[in-house]
Amino acid sequence: MTSDENPGDPAHLPDFEDPPVVEVALGVQFRPIPRLRPVEMASLREQWRSEYPVVLDQPPLPPTIEQPTSGPRTTQLVFGPALQTRLWFLSEDQSSLVQIQHDRLTVNWRKLDGVPYPRYPAVRDMFDRSFDDVEEFVADRGFGPLEITQVEANYINRIDAADEGRGHLEEILRHWSSLAGHHLGDPEEARVAMVFRVPEIGTPPVRLYVECAPAQQVGQAPVLLLTLTVRGAPTTSDLGSALGFMDKAHAHIVHSFAELTTDAMHEHWRRNR
């Protein structure tokens, strides 16, 4: 990428024909709306029934707010009503998911039964429509505005790794060196995590988190997960600002993914540009 190119321009983003992405989650945290509870959301369930017929209860996620690295020791306390739940609205094939709790809205695309990745614009559109519906829902009931405080884009990539491969991150990560010189040989497993500051998005601090770590689902073979997340506060608390944040976050995630992974893996994932 040259300096005069827009990093967010889709025409300049690395592109893979068969990317290893298995889950994308785009979401926002907003100022808590205590009345946004399952019992109040009955009409939203009706509105979404054709698109998301399956509804499940999940424990709520705690707030996750990016904070400055320096400065005084800070401890954020969040008082909230207990027994809140997070509702999952799932599509029939369970590959599309909308998650709502009193201070979060997240949409997920999940790779199930070989469904191909629909690409970022489709997931973004799903988030856009879901947010509009929830915003209208809370406005109609006088619950107050949705004031967005944090925006988050998550990409989870699954890389199949044989038993002996989970310690060989050099086959996946461009900047990782083999540890064959270690007196115990290669590690049985390895985990790498990085945090980058992301400039020129939203209100600082905005960070990119990268982690490559072993994982395993019940009854399935172990894999390596390469997770990339960008999180931070948008410039303003409205949807437009959040979507702009997500677009830039997506571009940074795609660039980072291409920059961090090896040419051999790019070939395996059939990189187009």
Add this chain to the structure above:
Amino acid sequence: MTQLLDRPIAPGATLYPQAGRDRVDTQDAEDFYLQPGLSVPKRQIFIQLGAAQGNLRWLADHVQTEVNAILALGEGWDGHRARPITDEAAGTTIGLVFALCDDLSLPPQFFPLPDGGVQIEWHVGGEAVEVEIDWSGDAHALVTDDSGAVIVDSALDPAASESLLPVQAVVRRLSIRAASGR
């Protein structure tokens, strides 16, 4: 590094959920129903640490559990006229614990007070630190040595480091003493 330790990287991911908060299971339900007199909690707190405090996650988890337990106490929890713990008292309590403890500290014990306040205490040998936080969030420290003599008897403000220093020093000394088994 502290950024990485403090939080799940992708909390909204679902196919491979990350380590974090345990999900409620049947054991939790059983524990809940078997605790006599436990009222249904109406409030709870989450503690999110600043970037420089990643090594205090263990303390945050402990404090979160203890404070949520006393926040669940309802009106008349002592069998008389005790008030529920106020948000102000809980907020000051947490602020003080983090102001007085470091990553090697002995965590305090937590006790609810009938006025809606909280008392936190450290006891090692004959030495004791007792901090009383009243319903309005005002705090007062009483520190005694092995002989019972009062070393500190003063108001505490989590935001005023000069009021904290003498108590911090005693908590540190008690923690070392407890760790060394003396």
